[in-house]
Amino acid sequence: MSDVQAETPTVADFARTFRRIQAEIHKSIIGHEQAVEELLSALFAGGHVLIEGVPGTGKTTLVKTLGLALNLSFNRIQFTVDLMPADITGTRVILSGEDGRREFTFQPGPAFCHILLGDEINRATPKTQSALLEAMAELQVTVSGTTYRLKPPYFVMATLNPIEMEGTYPLPEAQLDRFLFKVRLNYPDEAELTRIISSTTGPEDAGIEPIFHAAEAAERVEGLKRLVREVMAAPAMETYAARLVRATQPQNSRFVTDEAKAVHDEMVNRYVMFGSSPRGAQALILGAKVRALLDGRANIAREDIEHVAVAALAHRIMLNYAALSDGIDAAHIVERVIKSVRAAKV
Amino acid sequence: MSFPSQDRRADEKLGQILRRVGSVRTRLNSLAWQHAIFYSLAIAIAAGAAVFAMAYLLSPLAFLIGGSVLALLAVIGIASAVSAGWRMRKSAVNAAAIADDRAELKGRLSTIVALADIERRGPLWSYLVEDTLGRHDEFSASKIERRRVSRAVYPLAGALVLAALAFPISKIKRPPVITPGNGQDDLTVDLDDLHLRPAEPGDESGMQVTADPATMRRLEDKLARQGAGGADTNGNSLNQLMNRARDMAGSLQNKLTGQQAASKQRLNLRLADAGRDQDQNEIHRAPDTQKNRHGEMAGQFKQDQPKSHHEFDLPPEDDSRQPKSQPSPGGTGEAGLESNAGKDNPNKDDSATDRSIQQSGENSSNGGEAHGIGADPDSLFGAPATSKLGNEGFEIAIEARPIDHGAKGAGHAYVPPKVRTPLSMNQEPDEPVTRAAVPADDRTTIKRVFER
Numbered sequence: 001m002s003d004v005q006a007e008t009p010t011v012a013d014f015a016r017t018f019r020r021i022q023a024e025i026h027k028s029i030i031g032h033e034q035a036v037e038e039l040l041s042a043l044f045a046g047g048h049v050l051i052e053g054v055p056g057t058g059k060t061t062l063v064k065t066l067g068l069a070l071n072l073s074f075n076r077i078q079f080t081v082d083l084m085p086a087d088i089t090g091t092r093v094i095l096s097g098e099d100g101r102r103e104f105t106f107q108p109g110p111a112f113c114h115i116l117l118g119d120e121i122n123r124a125t126p127k128t129q130s131a132l133l134e135a136m137a138e139l140q141v142t143v144s145g146t147t148y149r150l151k152p153p154y155f156v157m158a159t160l161n162p163i164e165m166e167g168t169y170p171l172p173e174a175q176l177d178r179f180l181f182k183v184r185l186n187y188p189d190e191a192e193l194t195r196i197i198s199s200t201t202g203p204e205d206a207g208i209e210p211i212f213h214a215a216e217a218a219e220r221v222e223g224l225k226r227l228v229r230e231v232m233a234a235p236a237m238e239t240y241a242a243r244l245v246r247a248t249q250p251q252n253s254r255f256v257t258d259e260a261k262a263v264h265d266e267m268v269n270r271y272v273m274f275g276s277s278p279r280g281a282q283a284l285i286l287g288a289k290v291r292a293l294l295d296g297r298a299n300i301a302r303e304d305i306e307h308v309a310v311a312a313l314a315h316r317i318m319l320n321y322a323a324l325s326d327g328i329d330a331a332h333i334v335e336r337v338i339k340s341v342r343a344a345k346v
Numbered sequence: 347m348s349f350p351s352q353d354r355r356a357d358e359k360l361g362q363i364l365r366r367v368g369s370v371r372t373r374l375n376s377l378a379w380q381h382a383i384f385y386s387l388a389i390a391i392a393a394g395a396a397v398f399a400m401a402y403l404l405s406p407l408a409f410l411i412g413g414s415v416l417a418l419l420a421v422i423g424i425a426s427a428v429s430a431g432w433r434m435r436k437s438a439v440n441a442a443a444i445a446d447d448r449a450e451l452k453g454r455l456s457t458i459v460a461l462a463d464i465e466r467r468g469p470l471w472s473y474l475v476e477d478t479l480g481r482h483d484e485f486s487a488s489k490i491e492r493r494r495v496s497r498a499v500y501p502l503a504g505a506l507v508l509a510a511l512a513f514p515i516s517k518i519k520r521p522p523v524i525t526p527g528n529g530q531d532d533l534t535v536d537l538d539d540l541h542l543r544p545a546e547p548g549d550e551s552g553m554q555v556t557a558d559p560a561t562m563r564r565l566e567d568k569l570a571r572q573g574a575g576g577a578d579t580n581g582n583s584l585n586q587l588m589n590r591a592r593d594m595a596g597s598l599q600n601k602l603t604g605q606q607a608a609s610k611q612r613l614n615l616r617l618a619d620a621g622r623d624q625d626q627n628e629i630h631r632a633p634d635t636q637k638n639r640h641g642e643m644a645g646q647f648k649q650d651q652p653k654s655h656h657e658f659d660l661p662p663e664d665d666s667r668q669p670k671s672q673p674s675p676g677g678t679g680e681a682g683l684e685s686n687a688g689k690d691n692p693n694k695d696d697s698a699t700d701r702s703i704q705q706s707g708e709n710s711s712n713g714g715e716a717h718g719i720g721a722d723p724d725s726l727f728g729a730p731a732t733s734k735l736g737n738e739g740f741e742i743a744i745e746a747r748p749i750d751h752g753a754k755g756a757g758h759a760y761v762p763p764k765v766r767t768p769l770s771m772n773q774e775p776d777e778p779v780t781r782a783a784v785p786a787d788d789r790t791t792i793k794r795v796f797e798r
Contacts, residue, residue, distance in 0.1 A: 298474040
């Protein structure tokens, strides 16, 4: 059980706790180091994560393990085409009281938890997908005119299966934008696969040990999230993040009005339909703050921003058909944008 | 909650960091100013050296164009160097960012400098200050920027080397200056044979013209006539502008090369009037009648015949100079002088001209046995001369103004010799053999002898 101090965490506490959680997760998740780090970064930055990966790469296991390690409440929703919003948020049902009277009582849905896994979220209809919007953005759900608060920390992880697109509903851009990071889980290499086989086909359990006590886990996680917000960002770093985001916007976009000091990359103009929203800049800075704490710093650096740029910006960039036909993905665009902004002396 | 003593200590630590950043900034800005100053000096010195060399090597017009282009480039270069130095100046935040990059402090310094003035500091501020101060050895000014002297000192050194090289080049190219007293500074020219043309500005020969007042008046009349005639041909404004520009460039060249002062004493041109009595034409150097005509005249002179030498009352110093001033036949040509004898005296036949040139190269006498030596055998025979051969002069066409400018580069100044050596009491002037009619029967034999 946890020996992490319950007082106001320090920079060293944060890094130590983070590494311990990572270690616990990797007891059951073989490989995917970067994905796990980004997942935890999004958690402590107060965001949500969209996990994209082919089947069998450990998406569900990852989320489950995280819940166990943090000792937080955990729910899982398998999104299907017939899933209704009420199946997520909950609904009012008629229940008999002790006195025999029947009355409508709100029955919380699976959204009421600390960690929610929306498995294959793109299989549900947009209406159902949208049910998560309010919960993700405002930590509340409204059912029949009544608003119910969700207990922090609230962390949504949605998975996408990129290869079974038939009968799926691509996520609306507004919902995509609400995910802080998009994490990609690739196939494991041979060594990782061998370890996966040996660790999952034997009799013994992975033995995930919770880092926090159940009673204080939520508060501890919230304390670490507050610490992340205290990390300092120099104006130059904020400017750099803003330039990166602006550079993802194509020059010919009708939504771009101020061209001053904007860095334009030819690839962006050619392949990008819509660039990142301002939420992308927020994600850059928050993710960079987590990175800074992990490095034992109380300030963010340009390297921190660049480190999280693909995870923070790629899913916010809408590519056009030319990009699809040329096999260009958003991560490639983000990397080009970083090079362009770094080279530009605005 | 923080105590005042804690805040004071935190401020002291912050002050230490800011002072170190300040020293880094000072060094970076020092290099920026050095960059501007050294590059400006390098450009100025290199351009000055090039202009100096051009003053020796180029003609006035080429010097004007080249110098103007070079001056323009130098001004642009200096302006850009100063501008670059100005842009290289660093603010405290910029200096901190550079220190972050070079010491791999990952934005610690720039964050501290940027947020030092903010009132509300978060709970991690003291951690940031402590953490950064713990790395103070990594961001000392000497570690962030080792150089105290800008690399721009190398171009400056190169420019100095260039300037040092330009000086001997100019000395090598500098033409010899004719100084008075070496026997080459006097020249007597007949006014009728003096051809006037506008001199190239900058070709100031330093010629001093002396003559009696009547001759000087004639010279002025002649100058006026030539000037009026030349106004028609050079009347267009473009030529005037060009001449003015050349004049300006020439004077600048002279200032740079320092040749003007030397050329002022280069030559004394004594004018003689052939239409008047020779005795009266003999003009002595007199300070009250000297008049400078620097760079305005070029002409030809007619060397008087030896027959009349005894009539001249030459100053003693002329005799002493004569041996030095005897020209060689090739020397005339090497000096770049033109022979205009035939042009100036169209009535004289070619054989006479040839004879006179030959004689001038061998000795100071003419006529007598030497008459006709070297003549074309085809023109040996003609009508007997009726005129007294002893009166025939020979003419050597030269420019009266020595060409000794670097811009010309042609080489040596030619100063014609003094030939009017008075005869001794026991010496009689040469009597040339008069040409006689040759019998037709002997002509073939004589011609064969000459051809041989």
